[in-house]
Amino acid sequence: MQAIRSFLRGVFEAAGIAALFAAGGLSYAAALGGGVLPAARPALYLPPVAPQQPGIAPRVWLVDGYNVLNVALLGGRERGAWWTGPFRDELLGRADGFEEEGAEIFVVFDGSMPPDSERAGRARPVFAPSADEWLLAQIRARDPAQVALVTADRKLAARARHRGVEVIAPAAFLARCRAA
Numbered sequence: 001m002q003a004i005r006s007f008l009r010g011v012f013e014a015a016g017i018a019a020l021f022a023a024g025g026l027s028y029a030a031a032l033g034g035g036v037l038p039a040a041r042p043a044l045y046l047p048p049v050a051p052q053q054p055g056i057a058p059r060v061w062l063v064d065g066y067n068v069l070n071v072a073l074l075g076g077r078e079r080g081a082w083w084t085g086p087f088r089d090e091l092l093g094r095a096d097g098f099e100e101e102g103a104e105i106f107v108v109f110d111g112s113m114p115p116d117s118e119r120a121g122r123a124r125p126v127f128a129p130s131a132d133e134w135l136l137a138q139i140r141a142r143d144p145a146q147v148a149l150v151t152a153d154r155k156l157a158a159r160a161r162h163r164g165v166e167v168i169a170p171a172a173f174l175a176r177c178r179a180a
Contacts, residue, residue: 057100058148058166062135063123063173064156065091065109071152072170085114088125095123097178108134132156139165 069082069091081087088109095105105123113127128134136159139147144164150173151157157167 057103059103059146060138060142060148061098061103061105061168061173062138062147062149063091063095063105063107064131064135064149064151064153065107065125066131067151067153067156068107068170068173072174083111089119092119092121092123092125094174094177094179096121098122098173099176099178106138136160139163 065088066083069087073091073094074082074087088107092107095107098105106126107123108126108128108131110129110131111127112129113125119125126134132153135149135151135156139149139160140163148166148168149157149160150168150170151160152170160167
């Protein structure tokens with residue numbers, strides 16, 4: 001019986017200490033916020049997000065090239081040389097057949113532009129030291145309602161959504177691309 005009492009006393013002491021910390025933290029936050037708890041207003045460090053306007057199709061499609069290659073295009077195939085020209089060309093060829101005729105399509109790859117990479121297709125290849133940073137710079141420079149980002153990269157997608165950009169799964173994008 002003594003062991004149970006000792007155990008329960010320890011549990012209640014620990015719970016009491018946790019409750020005091022929570023109450024103290026909330027009181028401190030309320031005092032700093034002029035009596036309003038932080039949950040009662042939006043966080044000050046987040047810029048406002050423009051909501052996506054319904055019925056407006058994105059005009060600019062930004063494709064995270066190597067991410068789409070790995071996640072959707074190569075499904076089940078040998079990945080030994082997934083970063084090479086033939087696989088990039090296959091993705092660009094598929095993007096050339098995208099169903100929305102007026103859309104601009106940029107397929108962005110990490111790295112420098114390989115020699116003989118000029119092409120005449122609709123999808124424009126872009127080579128950047130960091131594809132993610134290039135994509136985010138383009139997102140910041142454009143109207144979010146006009147942009148769609150194609151990626152399965154969760155961090156990149158979260159940053160794009162935070163700016164109000166529509167994020168499309170690679171398989172959904174490729175399903176909208178006719179075979180060229």
